[in-house]
Amino acid sequence: MAPITDFSANSQLRICDIAGSRDLRKRIESMGIAIGKNVELLKNVGNAVILKTENTRIAIRVGQGIQIYAQQP
Amino acid sequence: MATTDLPSPPAGTLLSPQKQLTIAFAGNPNVGKTALINALSGSRLQVGNWPGVTVEKKQATFTYQDYHLTLIDLPGTYSLSPHTIEERVCRDYLMASPPDLIVNVVDATNLERNLYLTHQLRELQLPMVMALSMWDDGLKKGYQIDCDTFRDHVQIPVIPTVAPSRQGIDALLRAILATVTEPPAPALPYLPPVEQAIQLANEHLPQDTLVPSPLRRWLSIRLLESDPDVLQRMSHYHAQDVAPWFIAQIEQIKNLSGEEPALLMAQHRQIWASQVVPLVLRKPAGPARDLTDSVDKFLLSRSFGIPAFLLILLTVFKLTFDISKPFVDWIDGFINGFVAQWITLGLETLHLPTFLISLLTEGVIGGAGLVLTFVPVLMFLYLFLAILEESGYMARAAFLMDRVMHRFGLNGKAFIPLLVGYGCNVPAVYATRTLENQTDRRLTVSILSFMSCGAKLPIYVLFTAVFFERSQAMIIMGMYLLGVMVAILWAIILRKTTYKEAMPAFIMELAPYRVPSFKSLWGSIWFKTRAFIRQAGTVIAATMIILWSLVNLPYGAPPEKTLLGISAQTIAPVFIPQGFGNRWEAVASIIPGFMAKEMVVGTLGVVLKAEAKSVPAKPGAFWSDLGKQITDLGLACVTAGKSLLGNILPATFVIAKQQPSPIFTAIHNTFTPLTALSYMVFNLLLLSCVSVIGAIIHEFNKPYLGYVLLLTTGTAYIISALVYGAGRVFGYQ
Numbered sequence: 001m002a003p004i005t006d007f008s009a010n011s012q013l014r015i016c017d018i019a020g021s022r023d024l025r026k027r028i029e030s031m032g033i034a035i036g037k038n039v040e041l042l043k044n045v046g047n048a049v050i051l052k053t054e055n056t057r058i059a060i061r062v063g064q065g066i067q068i069y070a071q072q073p
Numbered sequence: 074m075a076t077t078d079l080p081s082p083p084a085g086t087l088l089s090p091q092k093q094l095t096i097a098f099a100g101n102p103n104v105g106k107t108a109l110i111n112a113l114s115g116s117r118l119q120v121g122n123w124p125g126v127t128v129e130k131k132q133a134t135f136t137y138q139d140y141h142l143t144l145i146d147l148p149g150t151y152s153l154s155p156h157t158i159e160e161r162v163c164r165d166y167l168m169a170s171p172p173d174l175i176v177n178v179v180d181a182t183n184l185e186r187n188l189y190l191t192h193q194l195r196e197l198q199l200p201m202v203m204a205l206s207m208w209d210d211g212l213k214k215g216y217q218i219d220c221d222t223f224r225d226h227v228q229i230p231v232i233p234t235v236a237p238s239r240q241g242i243d244a245l246l247r248a249i250l251a252t253v254t255e256p257p258a259p260a261l262p263y264l265p266p267v268e269q270a271i272q273l274a275n276e277h278l279p280q281d282t283l284v285p286s287p288l289r290r291w292l293s294i295r296l297l298e299s300d301p302d303v304l305q306r307m308s309h310y311h312a313q314d315v316a317p318w319f320i321a322q323i324e325q326i327k328n329l330s331g332e333e334p335a336l337l338m339a340q341h342r343q344i345w346a347s348q349v350v351p352l353v354l355r356k357p358a359g360p361a362r363d364l365t366d367s368v369d370k371f372l373l374s375r376s377f378g379i380p381a382f383l384l385i386l387l388t389v390f391k392l393t394f395d396i397s398k399p400f401v402d403w404i405d406g407f408i409n410g411f412v413a414q415w416i417t418l419g420l421e422t423l424h425l426p427t428f429l430i431s432l433l434t435e436g437v438i439g440g441a442g443l444v445l446t447f448v449p450v451l452m453f454l455y456l457f458l459a460i461l462e463e464s465g466y467m468a469r470a471a472f473l474m475d476r477v478m479h480r481f482g483l484n485g486k487a488f489i490p491l492l493v494g495y496g497c498n499v500p501a502v503y504a505t506r507t508l509e510n511q512t513d514r515r516l517t518v519s520i521l522s523f524m525s526c527g528a529k530l531p532i533y534v535l536f537t538a539v540f541f542e543r544s545q546a547m548i549i550m551g552m553y554l555l556g557v558m559v560a561i562l563w564a565i566i567l568r569k570t571t572y573k574e575a576m577p578a579f580i581m582e583l584a585p586y587r588v589p590s591f592k593s594l595w596g597s598i599w600f601k602t603r604a605f606i607r608q609a610g611t612v613i614a615a616t617m618i619i620l621w622s623l624v625n626l627p628y629g630a631p632p633e634k635t636l637l638g639i640s641a642q643t644i645a646p647v648f649i650p651q652g653f654g655n656r657w658e659a660v661a662s663i664i665p666g667f668m669a670k671e672m673v674v675g676t677l678g679v680v681l682k683a684e685a686k687s688v689p690a691k692p693g694a695f696w697s698d699l700g701k702q703i704t705d706l707g708l709a710c711v712t713a714g715k716s717l718l719g720n721i722l723p724a725t726f727v728i729a730k731q732q733p734s735p736i737f738t739a740i741h742n743t744f745t746p747l748t749a750l751s752y753m754v755f756n757l758l759l760l761s762c763v764s765v766i767g768a769i770i771h772e773f774n775k776p777y778l779g780y781v782l783l784l785t786t787g788t789a790y791i792i793s794a795l796v797y798g799a800g801r802v803f804g805y806q
Contacts, residue, residue, distance in 0.1 A: 022299075030339070032183075048579070054182070
């Protein structure tokens, strides 16, 4: 298990944990990135990542991305 | 607001008393709520592809059968927990005036994410209908959604819709009318201990509480989710023990389950959504790559992302300002050179006093003309911004620029308004709407006027032509660079002082690319332009009348005896540190410059007695004059068309060669190279004009305007004094 920012682009990941504040966790979950969900890491450009789940693409700055933990299923 | 009668009601029903129904449309951003409202009501409301573009509450009204329906377009939100402005707007609206029914608009291609909000909306215990939008996109992807099974699980009617082709629109309307009188579906229960706490809370809440009775369960949930605003309001309006009781419950749940109820509930909604979707949706097997992913591979790549972004922005900038410029010039000529002069002639034949004629033509008509000259540039800018937004590219641009911008405490999305500011600060103020966070918006507008707008360029061109002819381009470039440096410096300072709250999280949806529809583009342009003319236009026109009084009263007096001349002579000593305080003419040109930077050069011409005279209208030449105006409009269209194919550099940055004229000598005799430089710097950093003031009041409020005025004027004053002081140290005069 590692922060999503540690994985390379095109990785298929499963979200294991979301750390950070309550508001951040709720906001990320309401946008479809929840614990147990399978996501694709579309891009990792150093300062930000783009995750894809269903037909949704979410850009997350690295500061928040390091608080989302994932592993390869 | 638009009123239409679609579809036709049966004969005779229009005369019967109508029942008022308020229907709120709620859903995630970019799911097509506005398009559905348009399809239902026939109105044109703004549609954006930028998450959170519809921050304002908008509505459409129409009549159908016995009903007078008001459709409320709620801002796009992912939840009802108040993380963003849009979510707060939604929550407050629902608390203050619950609608008769909610239409939950759900993107058929994104069910699981959308159902999170559905669960929260069901907590409101109001009649509800689900509109499955973008049904055709789902079909194209090979999705099969079983609407009957879906309805059984969510316990509300589920209607597939395609707004542009009106598919499902009549069925949606029928479902709304059939459901609105039905009791709402029973609440979706949470797991213990949360559900027990909600039940207990319902009993504990006072009877006369903040919200109408159907919303009591939702209020309990909001309180157990530790919604700070609602907790505060409860403490304010009710017995002091309500908030502590909820805080105790929250602690108890935390002790029992190890998590706060807010997170338990969020997880519950997410799990519910993930359990429902597999039961109702069948997707084709295989990788879900689509066009958006392929385009993003190029547009967001490390090597092409930024160059492509800069090329797109340069194109937008060029198109906006170069296409609109001939029309701006034409409107200016038409109002001031045709309408004003013929009205002057007409008023002269009525033997009205000359001061009244001057006030009406130069003050009133000139003011209205100034407002209208902004219309072409605003319309083209809104058009291109709307294309960027609706196509889905704007979110990508923000993503690309955030890398650089957030180092200075700015959001990536601030790049667009700052760039637009080089053309004109007025549309730039409106372009900050793309920033969803109010702090980011205010910070961006605070530094906006340091982006030298197009109207300031003639000042640099004139002064550099007089004093720095050999290094004209370099000095002008230096002006622009100085503006950028001051903006960056202030951004860093303000982020650490006034706006020192932590930079908001950058979590943003990159919506799929879409081809914008003409209808929604036109709706967006017209809605915003009309708002500008009505609101900012009033301030601008009123100020133009004040300016006329300053320049012309006492009527017929020489420039130094007018109100402007007297005021300039009074305040001139204030500008001693800048080096031009001993010349009241220089100070006099700054005052109208506050109204519009275009007037600085013109006023210098007036006060230095070196202006060109306008040609009055000749009686009997009306039709030939009108014909010339029409020909000029045609020429403006041709010029606009040609500018598309012309120079790659936007015209705003092209320095036209100045021919020596009487004003050259006058400026040469009034300024020295150093005071000219200090004068240019002062104008560079000063707030652009009264139109920006109008826009800031329109978008923010007067205290914030005061803050921006203080910041920009203070900066302009200090930096220009430093420039003059430094020059003096090096021996210049």
